[in-house]
Amino acid sequence: MAVSTTTVEEHRTEAPPSLLHQPKAVWAVAFASVIAFMGIGLVDPILKPIGEQLDASPSQVSLLFTSYMLVTGVAMLVTGVVSSRIGAKKTLLLGLGIIVVFSALAGSSGTINEIVGFRAGWGLGNALFIATALAAIVGAASGGVARAIILYEAALGIGIAIGPLAGGVLGNISWRAPFFGVAALMAVAFILIVILLPSAPAPEHKTSITAPFKALRHRGLLTVAITALLYNYGFFTLLAYTPFPLDMGAYAIGFIFFGWGLALAVSSVFLAPRLQKRFGTLPTMMAALALFAADLATMAVFTNSKPTLIVCVVLAGLFLGVNNTLITETVMISAPVERSTASAAYSFVRFVGGAAAPWLAGKLGESNVHAPFWVGAVCTLVAVLVLSTGRKVLAHVDDHDPAPHSADEAAAVTAGSD
Incomplete structure (x- = not known):
């Protein structure tokens, strides 16, 4: 009996702490992460109401995505420069403060051009925040890096899923309400991080702004970045243009894209690792992109069928x-450079290069409702072809453990997430 008791006690001692048993600082950053990622799909349900009330065309309204993406992409080049000089906590607070100001200004706007401009400012704040959030969670979490990443991925998935839903519920009141809602929630997150997240000394190593450009000399990283640029065209065509042919209320659009976000969250956390283990990273990525291209082509053929569009939007979440x-993991090991540098280079190419997609989709849709989906499908198919050319230079991706092993490396993952 004594031996048995000792064994049980030893087992209890060695048992890892609960995933949910985390310091308050971790939950403060996780909460802010949920709100930050809500911003991606928050405006989806209110695109049409904004266009109607401010007398703006679909292409003009789609600039809300274009300005946001363009500034986010460019800002990714400087997030490492900033955080390596002022530290993670100050970078998080700077990003949150910028989001609070510009989301509130967007809600107070009187013209479409003002909203587009304020969304650009929002993109700067979001880049500073998301590029630093995971590093902060890793630094404060208990249970190791792997558990911290699970918490972050959960926050990301929740934010992407409930963003459109919150936008639909608040947008049903007024198109201004989602913007003010984000400002209020981010202000709460700002206060929580000020109080709960301990300050840390600025890192000794300072990142150079030229490092991401030098990293693109590596063919493997460049191949992945161009692949992401091309499929991002299809991704943001789906996100920014689909509400117009659906022609439904903010509440309905919110629920539809909630289904999309939920499918994306579930497949990214649970489905992707299983498929990767069974079929390999590159084959799984090419298959997912090919299915997404087929999905967009179906939307192009049946643009006038709302049930088809709804089903295709949700299915797209699984493929994306x-x-x-998998593409984020591939970026981390695609070139012999620091992971944060690789991620900054990759994010710059895919966001800046794909920033024109929402505007172009809206412009094409004004002449032909089917055209945006066709172009998105073709771009995504070309992404498959580009990725296939990198089979040799990326053959090593399944021979490595892509999970970051330090707080600095972990921070790189955030910049590669959608």
Whole structure:
């Protein structure tokens, strides 16, 4: 009996702490992460109401995505420079403060051009925040890096899923309400991080702004970045243009894209690792992108069928979730450079290069409702071809453990997430 008791006690001692048993600082950053990622799909349900009330065309309204993406992409080049000089906590607070100001200004706007401009400012704040959030969670979490990443991925998935839903509920009141809602929630997150997240000394190593450009000399990283640029065209065509042919209320659009976000979250966390283990990283990515291209082509053929569009939007979440997870992991090991540098280079190419997609989709849709989906499908198919050319230079991706092993490396993952 004594031996048995001792064994049980030893087992209890060695048992890892609960995933949910985390310091308050971790939950403060996780909460802010949920709100930050809500911003991706928050405006989806209110695109049409904004266009109607401010007398703006679909292409003009789609600039809300274009300005956001363009500034986010460019800002990714400087997030490492900033955080390596002022530290993670100050970078998080700077990003949150910028989001609070510009989301509130967007809600107070009187013209479409003002909203577009304020969304650009929002993109700067979001880049500073998301590029630093995971590093902060890793630094404060208990249970190791792997558990911290699970918490972050959960926050990301929740934010992407409930963003459109919150936008639909608040947008049903007024198109201004989602913007003010984000400002209020981010202000709460700002206060929580000020109080709960311990300050840390600025890192000794300072990142150079030229490092991401030098990293793109590596063919493997460049191949993945161009692949992401091309499929991002299809991704943001789906996100920014689909509400117009659906022609439904903010509440309905919110629920539809909630289904999309939920499918994306589930497939990125649960489905992607299983498929990767069974079929390999590159084959799984190419299959997911090919299925997404087929999905967009179906939307192009049946643009006038709302049930078809709804089903295709939700299915797209499954394909995008798998691809997003695997392409982010591939970026981390695609070139012999620091992971944060690789991620900054990759994010710059895919965001800046794909920033024109929402505007172009809206412009094409004004002449032909089917054209945006066709172009998105073709771009995504070309992404498959580009990725296939990198089979040799990326053959090593399944021979490595892509999970980051330090707080600095972990921070790189965030910049590669959608």
